[in-house]
Amino acid sequence: MRAVAAGVIKHENGPKLRAWRDTITREALRIGGSDWTPIDGPVRLHVALTVPAPSRVNISAVEPIEHGMVPRCAxxxxxxxDKLLRAVQDALSPRDDRKAGETTKLRARRFKLLTDDCRIVDSLAAKTYPCPGHTHPWALPWPGAVIRISSLDVDTPPFPNSTLRRPDAFPPEVGELRDAVGLRRAAV
Structure with missing residues (x-):
């Protein structure tokens, strides 16, 4: 956030942030379907955020490697x-920012997975670089996010830890979704 005038604050990356939220909303709609009823109860949110790899890495964060292994960098x-997690939470329950008497804006008609992001009462997030130098098992081969939402009463597998050692394999139960997104990305 950046102050641009007295009492006026803007997101420094406003257009990128809106595009990121729109992508999350679009994928949630694709998976949930147009007849989805927004969740209005307590939920748990687990997110693995794959961010673009830098051209240079901080050597202090690199795991020493054996010959032929891929270096891992945190x-x-x-x-x-936390800022990335907040953007995900906001995308799952976009707000209607209309003022009284104002016409309906596009974002007021956007898909809502949750009635409000305050329904998220338990959350964990991890940030990683893309495969193969990733530090989290849910890393994607490209920048993006793997998001798991469940009711607070539903037992879910534990959210895996990040590690500088070789992470576990990508979970097979969401591999098909990852592959479908990869095909759509390749088509663009």
Missing amino acids: PMTTPDV
Whole structure:
């Protein structure tokens, strides 16, 4: 956020942030379907955020490697993981920012997975670089996010930890979704 005038604050990356939120909304709609009823109860949110790999890495964050292995580097760069998580949460329940008497804006008609992001009462997030130098098992081969939402009463597998050692394999139960997104990305 950046102050541009007295009492006026703007997102420094406003257009990029809106595009990121729109992508999350579009994928949620694709998976949830147009007849989705927004969740209005307590939920758990797990997010693995794959951020673009830098051209140079911080040597202090690199795991020493054996011959033939891919080096792993922790993504200790901006943006902070909490800011990325907040953008995901906002995308899952876009607000209607209309003023009284104003016409309906496009964002007021956007898909909502949750009635409000305050329904998220338990969340974990991890930030990683793309495969193969990733530090989290849910890393994608491109920048993006793997998002798991569940009711608070539903037992879910634990959210995996990040590691500088070789992470576990990508979960097969969401591999088909990852592959479908990859095909759509290749078609663009």
